[in-house]
Amino acid sequence: LTIVLVLASAGTAGAIKAWDRHMATVHVDTANLDPALYPGARALLEGAPVPALDPQPTPLAVAEDLPQTGPDGFMSDFAATTPAVGVYGDPNGAKTIAVAGGSHAEMWIGALDAIGKQNGFRVVTYLKMGCPLTAEATPTRLEGTPYPECRTWVDAVMADLLRTRPDAVFTNSTRPDPAGPADHVPEGYLGVFAELTEAGIPVVGIRDIPWPHGERGAIDTPACLAAGGNAQSCGTERASALHPVDPADAVAAANPLFHALDLTDGICTADFCPAVVGNIIVYKDYHHLSATYVRTLTRELSRQLAAALPWAGPEVHN
Numbered sequence: 001l002t003i004v005l006v007l008a009s010a011g012t013a014g015a016i017k018a019w020d021r022h023m024a025t026v027h028v029d030t031a032n033l034d035p036a037l038y039p040g041a042r043a044l045l046e047g048a049p050v051p052a053l054d055p056q057p058t059p060l061a062v063a064e065d066l067p068q069t070g071p072d073g074f075m076s077d078f079a080a081t082t083p084a085v086g087v088y089g090d091p092n093g094a095k096t097i098a099v100a101g102g103s104h105a106e107m108w109i110g111a112l113d114a115i116g117k118q119n120g121f122r123v124v125t126y127l128k129m130g131c132p133l134t135a136e137a138t139p140t141r142l143e144g145t146p147y148p149e150c151r152t153w154v155d156a157v158m159a160d161l162l163r164t165r166p167d168a169v170f171t172n173s174t175r176p177d178p179a180g181p182a183d184h185v186p187e188g189y190l191g192v193f194a195e196l197t198e199a200g201i202p203v204v205g206i207r208d209i210p211w212p213h214g215e216r217g218a219i220d221t222p223a224c225l226a227a228g229g230n231a232q233s234c235g236t237e238r239a240s241a242l243h244p245v246d247p248a249d250a251v252a253a254a255n256p257l258f259h260a261l262d263l264t265d266g267i268c269t270a271d272f273c274p275a276v277v278g279n280i281i282v283y284k285d286y287h288h289l290s291a292t293y294v295r296t297l298t299r300e301l302s303r304q305l306a307a308a309l310p311w312a313g314p315e316v317h318n
Helices: 012-025 109-119 148-164 187-198 221-226 249-254 291-296 298-308
Strands: 086-089 095-101 121-128 168-172 203-206 258-261
Touching: 086 109, 095 109, 095 148, 109 121, 109 291, 109 298, 121 148, 148 187, 168 187, 187 203, 249 258, 258 298, 291 298
Parallel strands: 095 121, 095 168, 168 203, 203 258
Antiparallel strands: 086 121
16 A cells, blocks of 8 residues: 655645545455454454464554445434445345444444355344434433434334344443443443343344553554554553453343343453454554454354354354
């Protein structure tokens, strides 16, 4: 990937425009990476050897390493109030998993699409920027501003889920705790879990990922690496982001139709969450996994999904 930076006579404005044009042409193509050279999560989960290579995607390109749902038009923007439903996995599958929520649900679509294709189930998506599936009466955006469009959209999604009755709903189960370190199950999530399971619809709750941060605050992983950082200096202490036990396990223990999935061990060691694992950059920004890294978690997600929903297996073996 070659970067040509053009400096205009007007100073940095020209350089910024050149950078914008360059970013518009960045294309991430990592679908055919050799898994023996770029094991990603398999290095943690399976002890796969990691040869000495520069990570992929590059720190520049990884910011554009997005789930396919965005380019496909199935990630609704902040203004949207009605869902745009996408279909992935096996479109003719007899069973259906609905993926519903914001970008932290969306980022798993690359793995779920592959698992659905191999195991014969449909994956339908209900996705909206910054809008997790919540019963909260007055949702807010990440920065704290009111987000009434989220409430309207969630109401429409819930009505559609209760009408179409998918065989399971896949959504986020946890979030960083605003009251302190580590993660928790927001009250609004519990309301959604209850409404769906009381209607007889199983819920698969995926634990949120660690949000990269250090002593100086949040970490934008690509920028940190581009500035000369490494897997360790751009990484996060696990205990500062996550409780030792998935907080959603208590929900699963009390509700047989709720299944808690936790892929943290494919992202972190016992005590640290590196910025690069198995020669793949883990995060594409402040708090989303890169699409390339998610693909390396496919086998583990498949294993846990099949344990929760036997019809969603057998697990993927390649």
